Amino acid sequence: MNSDNRRQFFPKFSTLAFVLWGTFCFTGQASSSESLSYKIVDTGQSVCSDASTQLSTCPVQGEYGFGQDAQYQGYAPSYTANNDGTVSDNVTGLMWAASIDTNGDGK
Numbered sequence: 001m002n003s004d005n006r007r008q009f010f011p012k013f014s015t016l017a018f019v020l021w022g023t024f025c026f027t028g029q030a031s032s033s034e035s036l037s038y039k040i041v042d043t044g045q046s047v048c049s050d051a052s053t054q055l056s057t058c059p060v061q062g063e064y065g066f067g068q069d070a071q072y073q074g075y076a077p078s079y080t081a082n083n084d085g086t087v088s089d090n091v092t093g094l095m096w097a098a099s100i101d102t103n104g105d106g107k
Contacts, residue, residue, distance in 0.1 A: 041091050042074030 048058035048068045059065040078090035081098065088095045 039091050040074045041077050041089065042072075043069055044077070045069040 045068075048055045048065065048070045050065055055065075058068060058071050075091045080088045080090055082088055082095070085098050086095050087098050
């Protein structure tokens, strides 16, 4: 698949959105009793829901729907634009390109 086909096939994501999406999909969630050796940036999700509505209280362990993102606390997001084409995550120490537009053509 050449780069023109990839542009048509994949939606246009900003690099930050793609990295955040990948982080949330692949880091998994730890239970409150697990100790992690790395920091996970919080999503800011603060309410629980079922398939169609926002719940007034989050489910407790053993109830259907327990373990939603709103029930876990992480580190507040913090990012720094490095003024060299990169962005740093101040929580995890990760760094990525500020733009996927590597040739400067605006596409």
